[in-house]
Amino acid sequence: MILTDELVISGQEISFWFGEGELRKQILFEVDLQIQGGEIVLLTGPSGSGKTTLLTLIAGLRTMQSGSLRVLGMQLSGASSSLLTQLRRRIGFIFQAHNLLPYLSALQNVQLMFELHPDVSAVEGRQRATEMLERVGLGHRKDYAVSRLSGGQRQRVAIARALVTKPELVLADEPTAALDGTSGREVVNLLRSLAVDQGSPILMVTHDARVLDIADRIMEMQDGRVGAPTH
Amino acid sequence: MSQKIRLSWLQLSHEKAKLFAAIAGVMVSVVLMWMQLGLMNALFSSAVMFHDRLSADLVVVHSQYESILRSRSFSARLLYRLRGSEFVEDVVPVYIGTTDWKNPSTGGRKSIQVYGIETQKLTLSALGVNEHRQGLREEDTFLFDRLARPGFGEVPQFIADGQEPEVEINRRRMRAIGVTELGSSFGVDGNVITSEANFLRLFSQRRSGVIDLGLISLSEGAEPAVVRPQLQAALGKEVQVLTREEFRSLEIDYWQKATPIGVIFSAGTVVGFFIGFIVVYQILYTDVTNHLPQFATMKAMGFSGRYLVRVVLGQSFWLAVLGYVPGTIVAGLLYSGLKAATQLPLELSLLRGVALALATLFMCAMSGLLAIRKLSSADPADVF
Numbered sequence: 281m282i283l284t285d286e287l288v289i290s291g292q293e294i295s296f297w298f299g300e301g302e303l304r305k306q307i308l309f310e311v312d313l314q315i316q317g318g319e320i321v322l323l324t325g326p327s328g329s330g331k332t333t334l335l336t337l338i339a340g341l342r343t344m345q346s347g348s349l350r351v352l353g354m355q356l357s358g359a360s361s362s363l364l365t366q367l368r369r370r371i372g373f374i375f376q377a378h379n380l381l382p383y384l385s386a387l388q389n390v391q392l393m394f395e396l397h398p399d400v401s402a403v404e405g406r407q408r409a410t411e412m413l414e415r416v417g418l419g420h421r422k423d424y425a426v427s428r429l430s431g432g433q434r435q436r437v438a439i440a441r442a443l444v445t446k447p448e449l450v451l452a453d454e455p456t457a458a459l460d461g462t463s464g465r466e467v468v469n470l471l472r473s474l475a476v477d478q479g480s481p482i483l484m485v486t487h488d489a490r491v492l493d494i495a496d497r498i499m500e501m502q503d504g505r506v507g508a509p510t511h
Numbered sequence: 512m513s514q515k516i517r518l519s520w521l522q523l524s525h526e527k528a529k530l531f532a533a534i535a536g537v538m539v540s541v542v543l544m545w546m547q548l549g550l551m552n553a554l555f556s557s558a559v560m561f562h563d564r565l566s567a568d569l570v571v572v573h574s575q576y577e578s579i580l581r582s583r584s585f586s587a588r589l590l591y592r593l594r595g596s597e598f599v600e601d602v603v604p605v606y607i608g609t610t611d612w613k614n615p616s617t618g619g620r621k622s623i624q625v626y627g628i629e630t631q632k633l634t635l636s637a638l639g640v641n642e643h644r645q646g647l648r649e650e651d652t653f654l655f656d657r658l659a660r661p662g663f664g665e666v667p668q669f670i671a672d673g674q675e676p677e678v679e680i681n682r683r684r685m686r687a688i689g690v691t692e693l694g695s696s697f698g699v700d701g702n703v704i705t706s707e708a709n710f711l712r713l714f715s716q717r718r719s720g721v722i723d724l725g726l727i728s729l730s731e732g733a734e735p736a737v738v739r740p741q742l743q744a745a746l747g748k749e750v751q752v753l754t755r756e757e758f759r760s761l762e763i764d765y766w767q768k769a770t771p772i773g774v775i776f777s778a779g780t781v782v783g784f785f786i787g788f789i790v791v792y793q794i795l796y797t798d799v800t801n802h803l804p805q806f807a808t809m810k811a812m813g814f815s816g817r818y819l820v821r822v823v824l825g826q827s828f829w830l831a832v833l834g835y836v837p838g839t840i841v842a843g844l845l846y847s848g849l850k851a852a853t854q855l856p857l858e859l860s861l862l863r864g865v866a867l868a869l870a871t872l873f874m875c876a877m878s879g880l881l882a883i884r885k886l887s888s889a890d891p892a893d894v895f
Contacts, residue, residue, distance in 0.1 A: 332895050341811060341892040362815075369813035375894055379808040383525030384516075392516055396813050453895045 287350070288449050288481045289315040289338060294347035296333055307333050309504045310347065320472060320482045322492060325501030331485045332453060334501070338483065339371060339451055340364035352448050369396045372442030372480065374452035374471070378434040380426045386413060386437045387422040393445050412440040416470055432463030436470060443474050450475055452484040456491055468494050519825025522802065533794040537834020537871065538841065540787025544780050544867055545842035545859070551776035552863070553855040555763050557696040560856070561626070562759045564637040564693070567603070568735045569742065570758040571725030571750050578765040580624075580698055582607055582723040585750050590725035593742060598733040603634045605724035606710045606717065612701070613679040614664040621662050623680065625653075625703045627710020634726050639691040640704065646688040647706045653680075655687045658694040658854040659701025666690075681713050694854055697766055725750075784874055791830055792878035799823060799885045804894070811891035820883055827879030828872070835871045839864065 296308040307330045315321050323331045336342045337349060337356070341364075344357040354367055380389045387409055394405035413422045416436040418429075426434060435455060442450055455471065456464030468484075468491045475482050484495075492498060500507040524530055556563075561579060571590055573583035587604045594602060606627035611620050630640050630647050639654050646652050655678075657667040666687050669676040675686050680703065693702040711719055729738060735754045743752045753761065767773045799806070806819055839859065846857040 336892045336895050339811065339895075341895070365813055365815055367813075368811065371813070373812050375808065379804070379894060381522075381805050381808075383521050384518075388516055388521070392518070393812070395516060395518075395818070 286317050287314055288317050288319075289313060289349075289351050289483065291338075291349040292347055294334070294337065294344070294349055296330075296337065296342070296345055307504050308337075311504070311506050313499065313506060315481055315483060318476075318479050318481055320475065320494060320496045321484070322495040322498045323483060323485045323501060324487050324492070324498060326487070329501040330504040331501045335451060335453055335483070335485050339373070340367045370448050372445070372447035372450040374435075374438055374442045374450065374455045376454040376457045378426075378431075378438040378458075380434060380437055380441070382426050385423050385425055386418060386429065386440075389426065389437055390441045390444050393441055397445055409440070409444055412444040413437070415474065416440045430463075432459055432467060435459060435463070435467050439467065439471050439474065443478060443480065446478050447480055450480050450482040450484075452482060452486075454486055454488070455484065456486065456488045461490060464488060464491060517825075518822050520829055522798070522822065523826045523829055529794060529798070533791060533830050534833045534837075536790025536794070537787050537830050537875065538838040540783050540790070540874065541835050541838025541867065541871055542842050542845070543783030543786065544870065545839065545863075546845060547776045547779035547783060548863055548867070549842070549846060549857050549859075550855070551772060551780075552860075553857045554697070554772055555766060556856050557694050558766050559759045559762050560692075560694045560696065561637075561702070562755070562762055564635055565726060565755060565758075566634055566636050566728070567726035567755065568729040568733075569727040569739060570753045570755060571727065571746070572723075572753065572758070574749055574751050576751070576761075578762055578769075579607065580609075584721045584723055587720045587722045587725070589746055589750055590722065590727075592745065593727060596742065596745065598729055598738045598741070600728045600730045601632060603629045603632055603726040603728075604707065604720075604722040605634075605726060606707060606714075607723040608710065608714045608717065610681040610713070612663055612703075614662065615666070615676060615678050616664045619662065621700060623659075623663070623701050623703055624699045625680070625705060625710060625713065627705055627707050627713075629707050630704070632728075634728075635704070637691045637693060637704065639689045643689040647704075647709070649686075649688075651683065651685045651709060651712065652688045653685050653703045653705040653709065654689045654691040656693045656702040656704075657690040658692050660695045660854065663701050683713055685709075685713070694856065697770065727752075784870060787834070787871070787874045788878050791827065791875050792881055794830070795823060795826060795879055795882035796885060798826065799882050803885070803889045806886060807889040807891050807894050810889060811894045816886070819886055819889075823883050823886070824876060824879045827875035831872045831875040834875075835868055838871075839867075 291311060291313045293310040294308055295310055297304050297306050299305050311334060325331050337344060338351055340356055349356045351367060352370055390409035390412055391405050394400045410422060413419055416439055418433060418436055421429060421433065455467060459467060472494045573585045575583050590602045590604060593599045608625045609622055610625060612623040613620055628634055630644050643654060655666045666676055666678065667690050670687060670690055675688050677684050677686050691704050695701060711717060729735060739752050739754060746752065809819065843859050846859060849855060850857045
């Protein structure tokens with residue numbers, strides 16, 4: 281593991297509420313967190329503990345209400361929506377369901393990410409997408425429609441999609457939730473090895489106990505607060 | 512940002528049945544618009560078939576003239592007065608009358624429009640006039656309009672077979688020596704062109720020198736619009752001098768006022784437009800709604816709202832193109848079918864083609880933009 285001193289994520293006293301007035305409910309209570317370059321961090325905790333909310337804040341998908349949060353050197357508190365869109369282009373996303381575009385082939389789904397990178401030519405994009413699919417073991421299925429792939433294969437396409445543009449940070453939300461034990465294991469192993477190769481740090485929300493061992497560090501959340509870090 | 516992946520097309524063509532339904536909707540709309548505009552234009556231009564074939568620079572009509580079917584006669588002496596003008600090369604009188612035609616096969620009677628015109632001079636550029644100059648000098652000869660509505664008998668077929676059939680017009684035996692093309696129109700089922708002398712033989716009650724139109728050809732270099740006021744002044748208030756364009760638009764104006772054609776066909780065109788608009792809107796709206804999770808995912812991954820708008824507008828563009836092209840082909844087939852059945856001058860004109868293409872693009876783009884409003888409900892935060 282190559283750790284760098286630079287902080288990829290640095291949050292202080294993040295609080296967050298849902299709803300308005302009487303119905304206002306606090307979800308996050310002064311959360312602090314820091315993730316270094318190259319680190320693989322798992323965020324666990326029971327459902328409703330606020331971990332997904334924290335992830336959407338880091339991804340710039342919700343507006344910061346209180347506290348400070350820097351992601352990839354950008355202060356998210358008070359950032360404009362176009363800045364947040366810019367930020368998200370530097371992040372690789374893996375979702376609970378694969379969220380692939382059903383009318384595209386595996387290769388087209390991966391290639392699609394280069395639409396956000398106009399400096400990469402169509403030929404180069406296609407080549408890099410093909411290579412990435414080969415690395416997740418789907419080189420022979422690259423032209424298959426998404427509907428003809430198994431759940432595990434789809435999640436591997438999603439990993440290829442998240443990593444093909446060499447993102448500076450990978451955010452994953454329960455990537456094994458829809459998979460059986462064996463495929464889940466394969467998927468996280470693959471994610472880990474590819475991310476380590478590229479030096480991309482990972483923040484993964486999961487409550488799948490079977491995959492906790494891939495982490496460099498595990499953060500436990502309970503009732504909107506982060507507990508003592510366990511190593 | 513140039514699209515390397517044709518996302519619009521891939522998303523649109525993913526569900527073939529829906530794609531074909533959408534294309535069919537745009538097609539129906541395009542065909543309807545073509546038909547409505549084409550028929551309207553054909554009806555109006557059928558009223559000026561004769562006008563369009565005149566080679567005169569200026570036309571003299573009675574001051575109360577309304578339409579070629581409602582002309583008022585005036586004295587040819589007024590017209591001949593212009594021969595003295597330095598701007599005038601020549602003047603030609605035209606006689607117009609309506610009478611009975613007896614179908615040579617069935618004996619049935621039909622009303623026919625007769626033009627008595629001096630064909631020795633270059634006055635009319637209608638088919639056949641030039642070839643039959645000599646023949647029209649003979650007694651009781653005429654040219655028959657082969658674009659006439661059915662019911663006049665098989666005169667054109669006889670002529671095509673090299674015969675010169677005799678027909679009873681206004682109880683006088685006349686000989687058809689050739690065909691011309693003027694076409695049927697409001698209140699006119701068919702036309703006959705004959706000489707001035709033959710016209711006066713046919714209409715014994717009409718007096719020589721009492722004419723319906725006066726055609727003026729100007730000397731070289733004389734501008735019709737410039738010369739007109741001087742000629743008008745020379746002729747006085749009993750008649751009016753018109754340019755060919757004025758003469759033509761007077762006729763179209765008359766039929767626009769006399770008939771509700773303009774309103775009916777314009778309304779039909781608007782209905783066609785809205786059919787397409789609603790079909791495309793429905794299809795794109797369901798498409799956007801069905802793909803909201805994917806759009807939300809793309810937003811979460813950093814795709815801008817503008818990119819997604821382009822994806823939907825791209826679909827609009829494809830629907831416009833894929834509906835317009837076959838729609839125009841179908842309209843062309845319908846045009847030729849209707850043309851054969853009604854002799855109406857239906858043409859796929861370039862100008863109207865361009866206007867309809869723009870209308871189709873506009874229609875699809877508007878529906879797309881309306882459907883896109885749904886995109887704002889794709890909250891990327893919901894994808895986690």
